[in-house]
Amino acid sequence: MLTRRMIVALAACAILSSSTAFAGGPNAGTKSDPIIRVSNGSGGPIAAFINPDPAKIAAIPVPVTPQGIEKAGGKIVNSGQHVDFKVKKGANTVAAGVDPLTAPAVAVNAQSGEYKYLYTSLVQLLPYQ
Numbered sequence: 001m002l003t004r005r006m007i008v009a010l011a012a013c014a015i016l017s018s019s020t021a022f023a024g025g026p027n028a029g030t031k032s033d034p035i036i037r038v039s040n041g042s043g044g045p046i047a048a049f050i051n052p053d054p055a056k057i058a059a060i061p062v063p064v065t066p067q068g069i070e071k072a073g074g075k076i077v078n079s080g081q082h083v084d085f086k087v088k089k090g091a092n093t094v095a096a097g098v099d100p101l102t103a104p105a106v107a108v109n110a111q112s113g114e115y116k117y118l119y120t121s122l123v124q125l126l127p128y129q
Helices: 004-021 054-058 066-071
Strands: 035-040 046-050 075-077 082-086 090-097 105-110 114-119 125-127
Touching: 035 046, 035 075, 035 090, 046 082, 066 075, 075 082, 090 114, 090 125, 105 114, 105 125
Parallel strands: 035 114
Antiparallel strands: 035 082, 046 075, 046 090, 090 105, 114 125
8 A cells, every 4th residue: 555655755756857858958058069070062972081190091992982982980971972970079170072091181189169171173182160
């Protein structure tokens, strides 16, 4: 039989558990990771990398395939398209180009928000708004 004390204790537990469940969820109070966007303004597909590993890039088999790029940690970006990378705060390197071995690279100190870079047909990686 439920006593008055048990009913009050159960009611208090129910009230407390529902208030903590609605207090913002599992990500409450956390800021999202910065995003680095690489856009392709050239006439053909490019490979984009964040913090490229030279050993993995050198190991990409020839002829270069999308699977080889992805295995090395990169993404293919078709002409006129973009790709977003979620990165950790702090120092990051963005590299993008037709040839992963010679792709231009830019250092980015990502803190929050979105950082946009455009690969041009002049083989440059430029920041843009």
